[in-house]
Amino acid sequence: MLPRVAIGRPNASVRANVDRYRLLVGDDLMNEVAALARELNGVRICHINSTAYGGGVAELLGRYLPMLQGLGISAEWRLIHGDPEFFTVTKAFHNALQGAHYDLPKSARQLYLSVNEESARLLEDEYDVIIVHDPQPAAIRHFIGRNKAKWIWRCHVDSSAADPQVSEFLVPYINEYDAFVFTMPEFLPPHLDRSRATYIAPAIDPFSTKNIELPIELCRRAIADSGVDVDRPLLLQVSRFDPWKDPLGVVDAYRLVKREIPEVQLALIGAMAGDDPEGWRLLDLVQEEGAHDPDLYVFTNVAGVGSMEVNLFQRGCDVVIQKSLREGFGLVVSEALWKEKPIVAGRAGGIPMQFPPGFERYLIDNVEDCAQRIVHLLNHLGERGEFGRAGRERVRAQFLLPRLARDELRLICDKIRTKPL
Numbered sequence: 001m002l003p004r005v006a007i008g009r010p011n012a013s014v015r016a017n018v019d020r021y022r023l024l025v026g027d028d029l030m031n032e033v034a035a036l037a038r039e040l041n042g043v044r045i046c047h048i049n050s051t052a053y054g055g056g057v058a059e060l061l062g063r064y065l066p067m068l069q070g071l072g073i074s075a076e077w078r079l080i081h082g083d084p085e086f087f088t089v090t091k092a093f094h095n096a097l098q099g100a101h102y103d104l105p106k107s108a109r110q111l112y113l114s115v116n117e118e119s120a121r122l123l124e125d126e127y128d129v130i131i132v133h134d135p136q137p138a139a140i141r142h143f144i145g146r147n148k149a150k151w152i153w154r155c156h157v158d159s160s161a162a163d164p165q166v167s168e169f170l171v172p173y174i175n176e177y178d179a180f181v182f183t184m185p186e187f188l189p190p191h192l193d194r195s196r197a198t199y200i201a202p203a204i205d206p207f208s209t210k211n212i213e214l215p216i217e218l219c220r221r222a223i224a225d226s227g228v229d230v231d232r233p234l235l236l237q238v239s240r241f242d243p244w245k246d247p248l249g250v251v252d253a254y255r256l257v258k259r260e261i262p263e264v265q266l267a268l269i270g271a272m273a274g275d276d277p278e279g280w281r282l283l284d285l286v287q288e289e290g291a292h293d294p295d296l297y298v299f300t301n302v303a304g305v306g307s308m309e310v311n312l313f314q315r316g317c318d319v320v321i322q323k324s325l326r327e328g329f330g331l332v333v334s335e336a337l338w339k340e341k342p343i344v345a346g347r348a349g350g351i352p353m354q355f356p357p358g359f360e361r362y363l364i365d366n367v368e369d370c371a372q373r374i375v376h377l378l379n380h381l382g383e384r385g386e387f388g389r390a391g392r393e394r395v396r397a398q399f400l401l402p403r404l405a406r407d408e409l410r411l412i413c414d415k416i417r418t419k420p421l
């Protein structure tokens, strides 16, 4: 029988070739990253999160750890495993941090703390720096007690309007960390010590299977193979089936677009994340929407959709949608822009910062505006091209992995130089 709680090691022992980033981001940035890595020689770093697949954090760590190792840094990735009840509670925490109400029952507090306590006990290895991602493993630091490591809590969600009950429950555990990292200052919840907060945006890896260059003809052939008509316009949203990603709102917007452009098609690609039990219910609803509409395609990882398929669809579609209502960052936005795709996206959390200047009119707040901007882009090929090219340059300058490495390694060097709390 599998243990109720475990702390695993996803296979991330690959060393990325870091020199190939020089051509994209320039020597200055890569030299600074290399100098920071030398300063961390002999320092053991550990990243902890709760899922190895599905969602942005897993995507990020899967590419970031090999980069750190390629820089000669000793970095490990550890995973906490709990049972489905634990992930139901932590998904409720996730939603509550993003603003949903949650009447936090005593049983949920106890379950959360017991999994964290047991995970802390199982984390036997010694590290110098431990970076804990999101709320799921946040209380591990508390249960480890006093030790020499520097502890950093990395929050990936928009916690600017967190539910007070959950926020009050978690904040004392988070306040035990040496530093907290948020994507933007607006996300810092009340009662956290501001002086220990740092703001670092996530990033994408241009060399991952998800983002590598692919010939457009190959993309079209692969998309055609999945049943989509490549001679008609195709809209795409790639997202977990999560209410914050508003897949039903995307369907509504698509229906409005269809009134004006009847030949339009919509593909929704949504992998099911390992720590997201809520996703299955929403997938059912979306599949019901698609059941009677031959132009609405729903693809999940259950049906074999992986990174390569996401890449093929992002390159082969005409307009990307990311109709998020709340969003920590939204890696998919940078992924689409990097591929020179125009995107219509919710004005939420970390999305606007990824938009190239001059194209903010494609940030939307409701279904009607979403549909109207999509129609405009479908009717203006030249504008799609300009948006896409400006988007790629924005991502090249701000949202590729080496910039993230620089910001995070700077923070780690800074913390290592300071005395313990």
Ligand code: UDP
Pocket (backbone or CB within 6 Å): 054, 055, 056, 057, 059, 210, 238, 239, 240, 269, 270, 271, 272, 300, 301, 305, 306, 307, 310, 329, 330, 331, 332, 333, 335
């Ligand atoms: N993703 C994927 N397949 C899917 C859905 C999502 O590979 O079916 C990837 C997507 O390409 C992106 C990540 O999962 O790299 C989602 O990250 P994002 O920050 O956009 O959202 P999150 O899921 O973390 O809220």
